[in-house]
Amino acid sequence: MTLPHPTADQISLANVLAVLGDPTRLAIVRYLASKEGVPLNCSRFLDFASKTNLSYHLAKLREAGVTRTEAVGTSRLITLRRDDLDRRFPGLLDSVIAAAGDDASLPAVGGHEIEVRA
């Protein structure tokens, strides 16, 4: 893990909410949740924003403590920090994901066929 992440207790509720309060980032988180356990690289999110813009949004998610980003080769493997978020804010992530799943204003979670190769 090369990139800077907050520790679990540095994660602030207001910050997490603010970061999730953006449609692009909410779509990213929903997509991560739909593939939970599988680390996804940035290119998996290109439906939601341009490459440059993804770099920005993924950094916001990481800095807020919502995601963990691991550098592997030229890739960044991204996962939800479910354990830390659940410990810190029980039930929050689940209710956000469930609500996002019902939200028609968000782009649908697409089905790329190829997962990241381990």
Add this chain to the structure above:
Amino acid sequence: MTLPHPTADQISLANVLAVLGDPTRLAIVRYLASKEGVPLNCSRFLDFASKTNLSYHLAKLREAGVTRTEAVGTSRLITLRRDDLDRRFPGLLDSVIAAAGDDASLPAVGGHEIEVRA
């Protein structure tokens, strides 16, 4: 009810999260939750911001569908839209309020002694 409110299904998740992602508004919501059932007027929130600024934040909360504001005389009576929020985003409000209660970075919920007179 004079002031404009979104209907329950106009309430957007991203917007609710964005609006709650501000420490002042989070403190207001937490305070409302701590007195749930009791309509509070604006002056009850003067610990959190100036009068002018409260007007701004309370409008944001109302426009996002988080609170309901009723004009009574020169007062505005403010309540949480728990029913609508729970129907739309089950569990969200409770987990936010619970998390906010544990968050040391937010101002404590103070105990004014006098409730609004019915």
Add this chain to the structure above:
DNA sequence: CCAATTGTTCAATAACCTTTGAACTAAGGA
């Protein structure tokens, strides 16, 4: 080594957010 792939950084821009004080409206009481 060369080229392609992955993603970051930078500067610029436009939009939006928060906060302020001064001026305002509207209702209620003396």
Add this chain to the structure above:
DNA sequence: TCCTTAGTTCAAAGGTTATTGAACAATTGG
């Protein structure tokens, strides 16, 4: 009627956010 109380509106300032394209760095495969 006059004053007070409760909140709103306005314009301005300063800050942050989201988005873009061009340029960059780093790893990997041929």
